[in-house]
Amino acid sequence: MSQTLKPLTAAQKLGVHLPATPEEFQRAELTRNEVEQLKADPPPWLVELRRNGPFPRDVVAQKLGISRAGLARNGITESLDAEQIGVLLADPPPWLLKERRTYAATIEEHERAKDHRLHR
Structure with a gap:
């Protein structure tokens, strides 16, 4: 079964x-x-x-290039559809630009730590 x-x-x-x-x-x-x-x-x-869409929050975060926590920090608690995501991507508000930088830095740090562990 x-x-x-x-x-x-x-x-x-x-x-x-x-x-x-x-x-x-x-x-x-x-x-x-x-x-x-x-x-x-x-x-x-x-x-x-x-x-x-509407897309689940993890997909929304992925499409915006930020974390789910970044969505929550900025009051995005509901799912968004493709049009809503498109509007945000076409003219990114300051919070989205900041969250993208934060997310990119976090990913970079995780990669750096992973590389460091592999080369020990």
Whole structure:
């Protein structure tokens, strides 16, 4: 018997915001194989969500080039869609520019520490 995933876990694995999915998806427990099948051959609703959102916060952070904590620090607590993200990217507010610098510095420091550990 294949392990089933709760709807939230399945949505996370698919990179979509659960409340934006169809009602039947929100109620279903899917197997890992079913989730893999959705990834391989996504139905129209999944293609649309992946293209236009609304996106989960981790995807929003990734698209903006900042951390999830950076979103929270700046009051972004809801999911955003592609249009909203596009507006932020087209004319980045000061907080977004600052968060991008902070995130880039953090990633750089993690890489430096990783390299240091590897070369010891």
